[in-house]
Amino acid sequence: MSSTELAKPTKAQLKWQDLEMGMFCHFGINTFCDQEWGDGTDSPSKFNPTSLDARQWIRTAKQAGFKYFILTAKHHDGFCLWPTQTTDYSVKSSPWKDGKGDVVGECAKACEEEGMPFGLYLSPWDRHEPCYSDKEAYDDFYAEQLTELLTGYGPLVEVWFDGAGSEGREYDWPRIIGLVKKYQPEAMIFNMGAPTIRWVGNEDGVAPYPCWNTATEARTSMFTENMLTWLPETPRWVPAECDVPIRRRQWFWHPNSEDKLLSLDELKDIYYRSVGHGTNLLLNLAPDNRGLIPESDVKRVTEFGDWIRNTFYNPIKEISGEGYELEIKLSSPQRIDHVILMEDIAHGERVRDYVLEIKNDDKWLEVVHGSAIGHKKIDRIKPVATDQIRLRILAAAAKPLIRKFALIASK
Ligand code: FUL
Numbered sequence: 001m002s003s004t005e006l007a008k009p010t011k012a013q014l015k016w017q018d019l020e021m022g023m024f025c026h027f028g029i030n031t032f033c034d035q036e037w038g039d040g041t042d043s044p045s046k047f048n049p050t051s052l053d054a055r056q057w058i059r060t061a062k063q064a065g066f067k068y069f070i071l072t073a074k075h076h077d078g079f080c081l082w083p084t085q086t087t088d089y090s091v092k093s094s095p096w097k098d099g100k101g102d103v104v105g106e107c108a109k110a111c112e113e114e115g116m117p118f119g120l121y122l123s124p125w126d127r128h129e130p131c132y133s134d135k136e137a138y139d140d141f142y143a144e145q146l147t148e149l150l151t152g153y154g155p156l157v158e159v160w161f162d163g164a165g166s167e168g169r170e171y172d173w174p175r176i177i178g179l180v181k182k183y184q185p186e187a188m189i190f191n192m193g194a195p196t197i198r199w200v201g202n203e204d205g206v207a208p209y210p211c212w213n214t215a216t217e218a219r220t221s222m223f224t225e226n227m228l229t230w231l232p233e234t235p236r237w238v239p240a241e242c243d244v245p246i247r248r249r250q251w252f253w254h255p256n257s258e259d260k261l262l263s264l265d266e267l268k269d270i271y272y273r274s275v276g277h278g279t280n281l282l283l284n285l286a287p288d289n290r291g292l293i294p295e296s297d298v299k300r301v302t303e304f305g306d307w308i309r310n311t312f313y314n315p316i317k318e319i320s321g322e323g324y325e326l327e328i329k330l331s332s333p334q335r336i337d338h339v340i341l342m343e344d345i346a347h348g349e350r351v352r353d354y355v356l357e358i359k360n361d362d363k364w365l366e367v368v369h370g371s372a373i374g375h376k377k378i379d380r381i382k383p384v385a386t387d388q389i390r391l392r393i394l395a396a397a398a399k400p401l402i403r404k405f406a407l408i409a410s411k
Pocket of ligand 1: 036162163243251
């Protein structure tokens with residue numbers, strides 16, 4: 001294959017892939033009802049966070065090293081976190097701030113203050129809206145909601161379209177995608193319509209290996225096994241995002257569920273199998289009924305961020321280069337326990353098969369045999385003292401361009 005035939009990312013996709021880690025935030029009427037999926041009948045009077053502070057959410061994300069933030073503006077229950085003109089089923093009808101509050105606005109402002117890219121989730125499935133059963137009327141309703149969000153809250157990094165509950169339902173995707181392209185051309189489109197990024201296909205936060213950046217289809221819902229084919233407008237380059245809640249199987253906050261909090265070891269495993277497999281990780285933290293991310297979750301995610309920084313941010317040596325063989329020589333033997341590889345994916349994903357070898361007693365010894373590198377591959381190796389390590393690419397679609405070949409020494 002010549003390099004011109006390789007699928008390539010757009011500039012916006014490249015930028016998004018470099019973000020690597022996003023914080024997802026599920027908050028809404030469910031937060032006050034100890035439930036995951038409201039049926040759209042809960043009274044807005046229940047929505048009353050006592051000390052909501054969006055800055056605490058964003059600062060938590062920032063401190064833990066997350067590079068973008070996505071809020072559920074409306075979940076399947078239909079309750080809107082912004083004072084929309086489209087329905088009364090929103091913060092406007094709640095006691096919070098006497099109906100004058102706007103959670104989406106507070107998040108947008110806090111993100112702007114902290115330099116955090118902001119994204120929004122707007123559930124297509126709406127269990128409250130009476131016109132939902134009328135396809136055309138609901139398409140208008142949804143387009144209006146989306147327009148409010150796309151035009152009222154500054155630049156958006158991603159628009160999250162959740163397929164849950166919409167199995168078998170067709171929305172007016174050309175119109176929906178047209179709105180995103182018109183008002184937020186840089187925003188990534190998650191998994192529906194004409195996606196620019198795809199769902200990894202599970203809610204465990206893990207990608208298979210290899211997880212190529214090119215695809216022609218992906219799952220759209222937890223609740224159907226069907227692989228739906230993309231619309232023709234979707235480019236072949238469609239990187240994956242891994243979403244997972246920090247409390248096992250709970251996207252929204254529930255009282256007394258600290259026992260569901262993932263352990264640091266579980267989060268490490270998720271990191272290795274998402275970012276370490278070249279995909280983005282979208283980790284959900286749910287604010288509680290005070291409107292604050294609980295202290296236990298803040299503590300855990302901060303530990304996670306510290307571990308990432310301490311483990312990966314200070315390689316003992318890092319090079320880049322072109323071609324099928326790249327070697328690193330160290331001035332003295334070191335115990336290497338991780339190797340970080342990145343391709344320069346602006347020119348496509350080229351590597352198909354590679355090995356990592358270390359020099360041991362004058363002989364090259366294979367320690368890793370992999371296929372994809374793509375945006376990033378993190379390899380763990382049993383710590384062995386060596387002063388020479390090389391990357392040999394055994395097969396590639398075009399000349400390999402290695403953006404990073406970095407060695408981490410065991411601590
Ligand atoms: C799923 C939804 O049904 C969950 O409630 C959650 O929003 C998750 C991110 O996507 O499909």
